[in-house]
Amino acid sequence: MAKLGNAAAAIKPKPGGSGKVKVVGFLILAVIVVIALFNIFNFANTDANRIGLHYGGGVIEDKKFKSVVPPGSTNKLIGPGDTLYSYPIDQRSYIIGGDGADTDAADEVTVVSKDNVRLGVRVQVYFTLNRSQDVLKSFHERIGLKTEAYEEQGWNDMLQSYFRPQIDRALSAVATNYGWAELYNNEKMKSAFQSAAAKEFTRLLPAAVGGDYFCGPGYNGTNDCGELSFTVQKPMPLDKGIIDGLEAKQRAELAKATQEQKNQQVNVELQSVQQQVKLLGANGYLLKSAIESGKIQFMVIPQNGNVSIPVPTTTNQQPTTQPSQPAR
Numbered sequence: 001m002a003k004l005g006n007a008a009a010a011i012k013p014k015p016g017g018s019g020k021v022k023v024v025g026f027l028i029l030a031v032i033v034v035i036a037l038f039n040i041f042n043f044a045n046t047d048a049n050r051i052g053l054h055y056g057g058g059v060i061e062d063k064k065f066k067s068v069v070p071p072g073s074t075n076k077l078i079g080p081g082d083t084l085y086s087y088p089i090d091q092r093s094y095i096i097g098g099d100g101a102d103t104d105a106a107d108e109v110t111v112v113s114k115d116n117v118r119l120g121v122r123v124q125v126y127f128t129l130n131r132s133q134d135v136l137k138s139f140h141e142r143i144g145l146k147t148e149a150y151e152e153q154g155w156n157d158m159l160q161s162y163f164r165p166q167i168d169r170a171l172s173a174v175a176t177n178y179g180w181a182e183l184y185n186n187e188k189m190k191s192a193f194q195s196a197a198a199k200e201f202t203r204l205l206p207a208a209v210g211g212d213y214f215c216g217p218g219y220n221g222t223n224d225c226g227e228l229s230f231t232v233q234k235p236m237p238l239d240k241g242i243i244d245g246l247e248a249k250q251r252a253e254l255a256k257a258t259q260e261q262k263n264q265q266v267n268v269e270l271q272s273v274q275q276q277v278k279l280l281g282a283n284g285y286l287l288k289s290a291i292e293s294g295k296i297q298f299m300v301i302p303q304n305g306n307v308s309i310p311v312p313t314t315t316n317q318q319p320t321t322q323p324s325q326p327a328r
Contacts (some may be wrong), residue, residue, distance in 0.1 A: 097122035111175035170201035198230035
C-alpha cells in the first residue's frame with residue numbers, strides 16, 4: 001500500500017502546472033479564432049495599375065459577380081469564400097518580333113504581296129483594357145476565366161490566342177493589294193498598307209473575342225475608348241536575293257542617269273563651241289582657247305614705256321634682262 005501511495009504522489013500535478021496548460025490552450029484557441037476570422041472576413045487588395053472583379057463563392061451563395069474593386073484598394077472586406085480577379089488597366093502591348101517582343105525575337109508575320117513575293121512583317125500593337133463595368137465583366141466571363149488572363153502567364157496566352165490570329169489575317173488580307181517593292185522602299189505605300197491593316201485588325205478583333213474589350217493606349221476609364229495603336233515595320237522579302245537584285249537594278253539605273261547627265265553636259269558644251277566658232281571663226285576660237293588655257297601669254301605694254309622682259313636661260317646661266325623699245 002505504501003508503494004501505491006508513493007506512485008500516486010509522484011504523478012500528482014505540481015503547483016502552477018495547470019496555469020501553463022491554460023495559457024497554451026488559450027494561445028491555441030486564439031490561433032484557431034484568427035484563422036476562422038480570416039476565413040469568415042476575407043480581404044481584397046488591388047495594385048494601383050489593376051482593377052478587381054469581386055465574385056461570390058460562399059457555401060450558401062452562387063458564384064456571381066458582386067462588385068468592382070477600384071485600383072489601389074487596400075483590405076477591402078469581402079465575403080467568406082469570395083474571389084477577387086484583377087486585370088491590368090495600364091497601357092499594354094503585343095509585339096511580334098524584335099527586341100522586347102512577346103514572341104520570339106526572330107518571329108515575323110508572313111504575307112504574300114500582289115506580285116507573289118513572301119514578306120516578313122514585324123508588328124506592334126498598343127492598347128488598354130476597357131474598364132467599363134459591364135464590358136469588363138463580360139470580358140472576364142467570356143475570355144478571362146477560360147485563359148486565366150487575370151494571371152500574368154494567362155494574360156500572355158490570351159494575347160497569343162486572340163491577338164495573333166487576327167493580326168495574321170489582317171496583314172494577309174491587305175498585303176495582296178501591294179507590290180513587294182512598294183512595301184519595301186515606298187514610304188507612302190507602306191503607310192497606306194499600315195492604315196489598311198490597322199483598320200482590318202480593329203474590325204476582326206471584336207468579332208473574334210465577342211466585344212469591344214480593348215481601347216486605345218490613351219484611354220483612362222473616363223474618356224472615349226479610342227482605337228488601338230497598330231504599327232508595322234518595313235516588310236522584308238524572305239528571299240534576300242530579291243533585295244540584292246533590286247539594289248543592283250537601282251545601281252544600274254543610277255549609273256545610267258549619271259551618264260545621261262554627262263552626255264547632256266557635253267552637248268551643252270558642244271553647242272557653246274559651235275556658237276563661238278560661228279562668232280570668232282575657227283582660228284579666233286583656237287586662239288581664244290589657247291589664251292584661256294595659258295598656252296599663249298601676252299602683255300599689254302604702255303606707250304612710250306620701258307619694260308624689262310626676263311629672258312629664259314639655261315640652268316647654269318644667270319637671267320638677264322634687256323630694255324624693250326618704247327612702243328610707237
